[in-house]
Amino acid sequence: MNYKNIERSQLEQMLSQEQKAYKKLVKKGVSVDMTRGRPCKEQLQIAMPMLENAGKCNFMMSGIDARNYGEPAGLKQARELFAQFFGVKADEVIVCDGSSLDIMYNVVQFALQFGILGSTPWNKLDKVKFICPAPGYDRHFAICQNFGIDMITVPMLSDGPDMDLVERICKDDESVKGIWCVPKYSNPTGITFSDKVVERMANLKPAAKDFRVFWDNAYCLHSLYDEDVKLKNIMDAAKKAGNQDMIYEFCSTAKITFAGSGVAAFASSQNNVNDLIKRLFFKKINPNKVNQALHVEFLKDIDNVKEIMKKHADILRPKFELFDEKMTEAFSNVENVKWSKPLGGYFISVDVPHCAKRIVELASGAGVKFTAAGSTFPYGIDDNDSNIRIAPSVPSMEEMSFAVDVLVESIKIALCEYYAK
Amino acid sequence: MNYKNIERSQLEQMLSQEQKAYKKLVKKGVSVDMTRGRPCKEQLQIAMPMLENAGKCNFMMSGIDARNYGEPAGLKQARELFAQFFGVKADEVIVCDGSSLDIMYNVVQFALQFGILGSTPWNKLDKVKFICPAPGYDRHFAICQNFGIDMITVPMLSDGPDMDLVERICKDDESVKGIWCVPKYSNPTGITFSDKVVERMANLKPAAKDFRVFWDNAYCLHSLYDEDVKLKNIMDAAKKAGNQDMIYEFCSTAKITFAGSGVAAFASSQNNVNDLIKRLFFKKINPNKVNQALHVEFLKDIDNVKEIMKKHADILRPKFELFDEKMTEAFSNVENVKWSKPLGGYFISVDVPHCAKRIVELASGAGVKFTAAGSTFPYGIDDNDSNIRIAPSVPSMEEMSFAVDVLVESIKIALCEYYAK
Numbered sequence: 001m002n003y004k005n006i007e008r009s010q011l012e013q014m015l016s017q018e019q020k021a022y023k024k025l026v027k028k029g030v031s032v033d034m035t036r037g038r039p040c041k042e043q044l045q046i047a048m049p050m051l052e053n054a055g056k057c058n059f060m061m062s063g064i065d066a067r068n069y070g071e072p073a074g075l076k077q078a079r080e081l082f083a084q085f086f087g088v089k090a091d092e093v094i095v096c097d098g099s100s101l102d103i104m105y106n107v108v109q110f111a112l113q114f115g116i117l118g119s120t121p122w123n124k125l126d127k128v129k130f131i132c133p134a135p136g137y138d139r140h141f142a143i144c145q146n147f148g149i150d151m152i153t154v155p156m157l158s159d160g161p162d163m164d165l166v167e168r169i170c171k172d173d174e175s176v177k178g179i180w181c182v183p184k185y186s187n188p189t190g191i192t193f194s195d196k197v198v199e200r201m202a203n204l205k206p207a208a209k210d211f212r213v214f215w216d217n218a219y220c221l222h223s224l225y226d227e228d229v230k231l232k233n234i235m236d237a238a239k240k241a242g243n244q245d246m247i248y249e250f251c252s253t254a255k256i257t258f259a260g261s262g263v264a265a266f267a268s269s270q271n272n273v274n275d276l277i278k279r280l281f282f283k284k285i286n287p288n289k290v291n292q293a294l295h296v297e298f299l300k301d302i303d304n305v306k307e308i309m310k311k312h313a314d315i316l317r318p319k320f321e322l323f324d325e326k327m328t329e330a331f332s333n334v335e336n337v338k339w340s341k342p343l344g345g346y347f348i349s350v351d352v353p354h355c356a357k358r359i360v361e362l363a364s365g366a367g368v369k370f371t372a373a374g375s376t377f378p379y380g381i382d383d384n385d386s387n388i389r390i391a392p393s394v395p396s397m398e399e400m401s402f403a404v405d406v407l408v409e410s411i412k413i414a415l416c417e418y419y420a421k
Numbered sequence: 422m423n424y425k426n427i428e429r430s431q432l433e434q435m436l437s438q439e440q441k442a443y444k445k446l447v448k449k450g451v452s453v454d455m456t457r458g459r460p461c462k463e464q465l466q467i468a469m470p471m472l473e474n475a476g477k478c479n480f481m482m483s484g485i486d487a488r489n490y491g492e493p494a495g496l497k498q499a500r501e502l503f504a505q506f507f508g509v510k511a512d513e514v515i516v517c518d519g520s521s522l523d524i525m526y527n528v529v530q531f532a533l534q535f536g537i538l539g540s541t542p543w544n545k546l547d548k549v550k551f552i553c554p555a556p557g558y559d560r561h562f563a564i565c566q567n568f569g570i571d572m573i574t575v576p577m578l579s580d581g582p583d584m585d586l587v588e589r590i591c592k593d594d595e596s597v598k599g600i601w602c603v604p605k606y607s608n609p610t611g612i613t614f615s616d617k618v619v620e621r622m623a624n625l626k627p628a629a630k631d632f633r634v635f636w637d638n639a640y641c642l643h644s645l646y647d648e649d650v651k652l653k654n655i656m657d658a659a660k661k662a663g664n665q666d667m668i669y670e671f672c673s674t675a676k677i678t679f680a681g682s683g684v685a686a687f688a689s690s691q692n693n694v695n696d697l698i699k700r701l702f703f704k705k706i707n708p709n710k711v712n713q714a715l716h717v718e719f720l721k722d723i724d725n726v727k728e729i730m731k732k733h734a735d736i737l738r739p740k741f742e743l744f745d746e747k748m749t750e751a752f753s754n755v756e757n758v759k760w761s762k763p764l765g766g767y768f769i770s771v772d773v774p775h776c777a778k779r780i781v782e783l784a785s786g787a788g789v790k791f792t793a794a795g796s797t798f799p800y801g802i803d804d805n806d807s808n809i810r811i812a813p814s815v816p817s818m819e820e821m822s823f824a825v826d827v828l829v830e831s832i833k834i835a836l837c838e839y840y841a842k
Binding site for chain 1: 457460462465468470472473475476486487489491519522523526530544560563564567568675680681702703704706708710711712
């Protein structure tokens with residue numbers, strides 16, 4: 001079924017019916033916030049043993065007292081742990097404070113102020129442009145907008161960014177300096193870049209020597225199911241291509257331990273790591289190594305982290321599945337409505353062309369807050385007014401059920417309104 | 422006695438004697454690191470109850486779960502606590518991660534990239550200059566050097582910077598954008614700014630509207646004795662003068678809880694605080710609020726912090742006093758050697774004109790590392806080659822005793838060498 005083929009009179013009849021159902025939902029007076037990818041309370045409990053055992057933690061790590069100054073690149077043991085996250089060597093890793101966004105912001109600001117490995121500071125160039133696969137992460141785009149970096153939107157396909165376009169855009173234009181990627185369980189579409197896409201990304205031949213791939217592997221271990229989707233190791237591929245200086249990798253424990261109070265890390269070539277350590281010297285004596293030591297003791301190694309992530313998955317999976325069930329029930333035969341069925345990460349992406357703004361508005365009127373429509377696109381401009389990002393982690397199952405009921409009614413009303421015009 | 426008045430032959434005789442004593446010290450093969458103001462192990466133990474009780478901490482604070490995203494300006498309770506440190510209102514405070522240096526660096530970088538409250542970004546100006554009272558904190562000067570900000574050295578007197586000079590320098594020159602101050606138990610001279618100096622600082626009439634006083638109150642509660650030296654509240658004075666936008670205040674718990682893993686804070690006018698929160702939005706979702714909650718529970722209030730600081734003082738005071746005793750024994754009658762007798766903070770400042778580099782070199786040769794001579798001055802240039810910064814916190818009493826013996830011999834040798842030339 002496609003709303004486009006329904007006659008106006010019938011649409012109007014449907015609309016009045018849906019509005020009645022919508023009003024019933026409004027009357028319930030429930031409030032659900034699904035704007036951001038925040039862990040829920042039950043997830044936050046998973047990491048409590050880290051704090052419960054904090055007093056017993058051994059802060060003497062390879063002769064370093066984690067409680068005192070020193071180690072600007074982070075505790076050796078923390079670098080070793082995150083090297084396993086990234087699949088790189090420990091000396092290719094810098095472990096920082098809790099926010100990977102902060103590291104991304106800093107490396108962009110460093111490039112603007114100082115250039116990269118001797119290149120012209122970006123502040124001194126007429127134009128700086130970034131490639132922004134969309135829909136994507138609003139905070140990436142916000143960094144660009146904040147610095148006046150031009151954003152070139154390229155479509156995010158089911159296996160990653162449209163690489164034909166990406167290759168073409170960076171090949172001849174020296175002002176193109178970067179591309180934002182969330183390569184695994186992508187924010188918001190949930191897709192994972194295919195081997196082919198990773199391979200092509202690692203083999204880019206950008207005109208700008210200081211072009212960087214911002215590889216934000218925020219959901220590297222965040223599978224919803226036992227079987228993890230494999231993401232090809234981009235650093236291995238880049239090394240083979242002699243392109244290792246082109247890759248900046250990021251990750252954090254924001255959704256493993258505590259959101260905004262975890263540990264974040266950066267990985268890149270030895271050149272870039274040394275350059276960054278040199279820059280960080282002027283900024284900070286060292287990151288919070290007490291927090292790093294607590295994380296090392298609690299997380300132990302990559303296998304143990306995977307066990308911890310299963311506990312997160314057990315909490316999150318039913319919410320994702322409930323969403324899919326209810327959406328399938330409502331729209332399995334409706335061509336106008338598409339939604340992702342992610343195998344990991346924090347988001348579900350819903351597409352209803354021409355109706356996203358209206359749907360978010362209607363849902364809000366019934367107490368359910370979604371991320372503002374358009375915010376998954378550069379400059380907040382979704383040409384099709386199509387994409388809605390759903391963050392199912394915070395609500396309880398009951399709230400989730402209500403929220404999807406509201407979403408379903410909002411979609412139905414918006415579609416009737418749109419096609420009855 | 423003044424080495425200048427001793428005859429050459431006698432100096433040579435003295436030198437050969439001191440060299441013998443020096444060689445004996447070298448033979449002991451002891452290593453002591455007094456380069457940085459780091460807390461010692463015993464001090465780090467003071468804050469261990471914070472970690473031991475971490476599991477019992479109440480992370481629900483005024484309806485906010487400290488373990489989740491949110492509160493970019495820091496936990497309300499943390500802002501209230503630091504408001505007491507600064508003597509300002511809670512909404513004039515932003516509480517960040519562990520490093521106050523990081524906040525200072527960031528606000529300078531924000532000013533360079535974006536300007537302050539609508540002023541021209543400093544990056545777009547031909548010249549940016551900072552006033553640097555010296556001797557001062559090397560990391561302040563390093564920020565300037567890193568950004569290519571010109572440093573104008575003004576003498577640090579016994580009651581603060583030479584304010585006649587400071588007033589004159591900033592009055593007519595719009596490129597003068599800031600001044601670095603460690604107003605209490607100053608790094609490295611240990612002095613506290615007098616009421617008159619604070620008053621004049623708060624009443625500066627700089628040509629540049631975006632001139633800022635960087636008030637790094639790193640040692641605000643770090644008295645060595647029961648009676649604390651009072652520092653006049655600069656924000657009160659600035660408000661009276663209508664100058665509240667001109668003041669940036671900084672402090673941290675680096676030397677209250679854990680060095681580099683504490684909590685740092687910024688205080689300023691409502692205008693500046695709002696501006697900074699707006700800038701920080703693009704950088705970080707929030708600071709580590711788990712750490713802030715632990716600090717709030719452990720530190721409680723300003724009176725309790727003062728009790729904690731007495732424990733630090735009890736550990737530090739004997740080291741400072743041992744230093745003074747041994748230096749008095751060696752040099753009480755020697756006009757060429759001066760040293761500070763600080764009532765708080767982390768440093769002792771020694772002045773031996775024309776000999777600082779040689780003394781640090783000699784001490785290093787006997788296993789005792791001091792901060793590089795000159796580093797307390799902009800560009801590392803101490804015109805008189807006079808100042809040595811001593812950080813007595815780390816060594817044990819035994820090591821301290823050895824280190825002062827080495828310093829005494831190194832001074833004697835350097836003076837003999839210099840005046841025998």
